[in-house]
Amino acid sequence: MKSTLILAIESSSRLASVALLEDDRVLGELSSDNPKTHSEFLNAAIEKLLQDAGRKIRELSLIAVGNGPGSFTGIRVAVNIARAFGCLLQIPVFAVDSLSILQFQSGPDCICMTNAFKNNVYLAVFRGGHALLKPCAVPLSQLEATLLALGLSEPTLCVGDAFDHYQSFLSPRLKSVLGRNTSHQDFPLATTLGKIACKKNHFSQQSQSPTLDWKSVIPLYLRGSEAEENLQHR
Helix, strand or coil: CCCCEEEEEECCCCCEEEEEEECCEEEEEEEECCHHHHHHHHHHHHHHHHHHHCCCHHHCCEEEEECCCCCHHHHHHHHHHHHHHHHHHCCCEEEECHHHHHHHHHCCCEEEEEECCCCEEEEEEEECCEEEEEEEEEEHHHHHHHHHHCCCCCCEEEECCHHHHHHHHCCHHHHHHEECCCCCCCCCCHHHHHHHHHHHHHHHHHHCCCCCCHHHCCCCCCCCCHHHHHHHCC
16 A cells, blocks of 8 residues: 655644654654744745655645644644645645644543633543543633533643643642643644544545545634734724
């Protein structure tokens, strides 16, 4: 069977990264933690990854993109690049939400919680690798009630940058549920995204299911942008 050359792009958080994989083997990865330069970083990093691996753009057979939730600008840039490659090369594009990427790299049972700013978090809860709570935006004031309503009373691994950002506002009871382990990455990674795409692509081929085309890939925005929210409050 012919190998699948995957370009993975993830820039929904402060940490942007791109990775090149041949099936599930990582050929290279580059990252940047300066969110103000994500758009400039991504294009240059993609070119460098392909050059370092001795591959050409036309050899790509699959694009994987993190479509949010997260930074509006970061998501938009990544999705637009993925759609452009998909259209230009006529290859499938897989979109994976950022919280599912965090779950895949952290373990089957976890609370994924990223900073949505303005005292809000993006939240998803997984048990046994399945979503107990699908990605949603939750005000910080409702976080404890939301998690307790799911029956979470014992420490559960919590990953994502929202814990460190908001920990001074969390009650002792809530902190007892949110188990932290500093060995786990708090940002979704392109390498993980590429491995998810490889796995999904394999099952898609096995079941003869149709793959996503570039026109089907859209950003996952769970909140209005800052400009939209400001307009609503005028």
